[in-house]
Amino acid sequence: MMGVRAQQKEKTRRSLVEAAFSQLSAERSFASRSLREVAREAGIEPTSFYRHFRDVDELGLTMVDDSGLMLRQLMRQARQRIAKGGSVIRSSVSTFMEFIGNNPNAFRLLLRERSGTSAAFRAAVAREIQHFIAELADYLELENHMPRAFTEAQAEAMVTIVFSAGAEALDIGAEQRRQLEERLVLQLRMIAKGAYYWYRREQEKIAHHSE
Missing domain, CATH: 1.10.10.60 (Homeodomain-like)
Known part of the structure; x- marks a missing residue:
């Protein structure tokens, strides 16, 4: 204490x-x-x-860490909603947009420093995003029973699209944000379907060659 x-x-x-x-x-x-x-x-x-x-840079790196922690908490909130019967993708998108609405400056920091001039900041943001991708890949691997290489590729594609949508969501009104949510849900479902059918096709190829 x-x-x-x-x-x-x-x-x-x-x-x-x-x-x-x-x-x-x-x-x-x-x-x-x-x-x-x-x-x-x-x-x-x-x-x-x-x-x-020690200096302003240490303050900034702490802010990056805090923003990453908020993103990981975001994932846990989404999983709680899913456990209660919600749609996996829709619940995740809804939770993410709530995060943008409640913490716009945390997301702004990640976006800007991801491609900023400081190597230390870029590395810190990349590390936080990788944590986000890894947690999503863990979930997809558990739920979809696919190899790690597939779930990591799917998670990375999803996070890339989600971050792009988040950047757009920062500066638009409520109705435009609602439309953006619907578009994001559609895009993520297309990635999920594509990953499933791609994996199934690869499994069929393996089965065919083993006959």
Whole structure:
């Protein structure tokens, strides 16, 4: 159990992370805001920042980790909905769009830093996306009883399309987002069907050659 000072330090650290997230927008990237701005938003002196992070880059990498964690929690929420009888793809898309609506700046950070100028940030985002792909591949392997190579390829294709749709969803209205959801559901179902029939065809080839 943390002591009072440790709890206060963690609270201030979280305040800095939340302050940095709150300053992101369609117009403002992580690189465009300063340490002083983040400290002011968090309600602390700029010099106190260094008690919690070595530098602004460490703060940014923590934000990337937090965004990745939110994505993994997203997957777990989707699975809970599926367990209650929901459609696998529709429940996943619905949960993802809720994530975009509730955490737009977390998703903006992942999108921008995925192709940003910092190698450390690009590597961190790539790692978080790979975690997302791996969890989806695990689920597909368990549910569809297909080899890992197939489920990884399917998961990667799905995540690529989902991220593209997420980028579009950030800056459109409710009706356009609803239409985007329907299109995304259709695209993901097409990938799932294609993966199933491709695997079945490969199995038929193996069976034919073994006769």
